[in-house]
Structure formats: structure tokens, C-alpha cells
Amino acid sequence: MIIALDGPAASGKGTLARRLAQHFGLPHLDTGLLYRATARALMEAGERLDDERRAVEAARGLALMDFDEEQLRGREMGEAASVVAAIPAVRAALFDMQRSFASRPEGAVLDGRDIGTVICPDAKVKIFVTASPETRANRRALELARRGEKVNYADVLEDIRKRDERDSHRSSAPLLAAKDAVMLDTSALDIEGAFAAALAIVMGKKP
Ligand code: CDP
Numbered sequence: 001m002i003i004a005l006d007g008p009a010a011s012g013k014g015t016l017a018r019r020l021a022q023h024f025g026l027p028h029l030d031t032g033l034l035y036r037a038t039a040r041a042l043m044e045a046g047e048r049l050d051d052e053r054r055a056v057e058a059a060r061g062l063a064l065m066d067f068d069e070e071q072l073r074g075r076e077m078g079e080a081a082s083v084v085a086a087i088p089a090v091r092a093a094l095f096d097m098q099r100s101f102a103s104r105p106e107g108a109v110l111d112g113r114d115i116g117t118v119i120c121p122d123a124k125v126k127i128f129v130t131a132s133p134e135t136r137a138n139r140r141a142l143e144l145a146r147r148g149e150k151v152n153y154a155d156v157l158e159d160i161r162k163r164d165e166r167d168s169h170r171s172s173a174p175l176l177a178a179k180d181a182v183m184l185d186t187s188a189l190d191i192e193g194a195f196a197a198a199l200a201i202v203m204g205k206k207p
Helices: 013-024 032-044 052-064 075-084 088-102 115-119 133-146 153-169 191-205
Strands: 002-006 028-030 108-112 125-130 182-185
Touching: 002 013, 002 115, 013 028, 013 108, 013 125, 013 191, 028 088, 032 052, 032 075, 032 088, 052 075, 052 088, 075 153, 088 108, 088 115, 108 115, 115 125, 125 191, 133 153, 182 191
Parallel strands: 002 108, 002 125, 028 108, 125 182
Antiparallel strands: none
């Protein structure tokens, strides 16, 4: 069974994906990390984020890299990831890796922006996770503060709005709910509530 979770920044899709993967004993791929790692490789090499040739090289080189989540989760890296993610050739360079992860015989859980639309259009279960920008900014500000980053709510809300705008309006694989995705608004739900709702969606759709 493939479970595809998509949605905007800090909507809760990552937490839900981890919990669902654990529950069903499936492997999980957080595809945002691929874009974050690509951005980080470029920044470390002193290259521009919009240098297409370098960005594609960085994306292709990822298999050799260590995915240090701790370094990739920062605020700056989320913004940088969204810049490289808008380059179609970068998305193409990361396509096979995601597809082969999803082709494991037991299935997989993937979360991102284009899983239900581009990477796994045949996924049995597609959930589009949303929450209001204010709720998402609250969650992200808390998460960043827990990481020890100095942030204020207004800046994080601004980041979120900017990223929503860029991710939704790019030409290649924009953030979009698949036609057959089930919408899950987590604005009024805590983690347990959101997990219960996601599980109900999966159980209802499981063949
Ligand atoms: O956790 P959050 O939603 O803030 O970020 P993320 O899922 O790690 O994604 C970071 C950025 O990567 C997003 O803003 C997107 O621009 C991009 N991304 C994408 O384009 N396609 C994906 N499948 C996953 C992430």
C-alpha cells in the first residue's frame, strides 16, 4: 500500500507520515529533505540557489550524502529548499529516487508537495493535509524555538505565506491536491486527533 501525504509547510503532514509509517510498518520518505539537502549542498559549495546546472548536480549527488536532519530542518533551509524545488530540472533529477522508494513491494509512506499528483499518481491512499496559515506559523515557531532558533511569530507567518505562494504558483509540480485526495484540515486537531483522522481515511480507503 502506498500512502501519499501532501500539503503546505507545517500542516502536520510529516508527523502524520511518520506515525502512519510506524503504525503500518511501512518505510517512510520525507521528500522535503531531498530539496533541503540539495539546497544545503549548493550553499555549502558557495553556489547560487538558482544556478540550474549546479543545482541539478547537487540533486544527483544526493545519494552520496548523509541526510543530517538536524542541519536540514532549520528555517533558512526551508526557504532555500523552496527556491531549488521550483527548478524543473532539479525535480526531474530527484524523480527516480522517489519513485524507486515508492516501488518497494510492501509499499511506502511518502510526504511532500507532489506525491499524489506526480510521484505516485496511483497511490491507494492520498491525503492532502492543510491548516490555517496562523496555525501553521504557530506550530513552526514552536518547532524552531525547540531547536534553539531565535524566531518571532510574525516572521514565521511571513515565511509561510511566501513559501505557500511560491510552492503553489511554480510551473513545475505546484502544490496542489490530487483530484482523488481526501482533504484533512488539522487546524483544530492535536497530533493524536490528526492521527486518528488520518487513520480513519486510510482504513476507509484500504482495499
Ligand atoms: O516541513 P515543511 O513543509 O516546511 O518543508 P518540507 O516539506 O521539508 O519542504 C521544503 C520545501 O521543499 C517546500 O517549501 C517545497 O518548495 C519543496 N518540496 C517540493 O517542492 N516537493 C516536495 N515533494 C517536497 C518539498
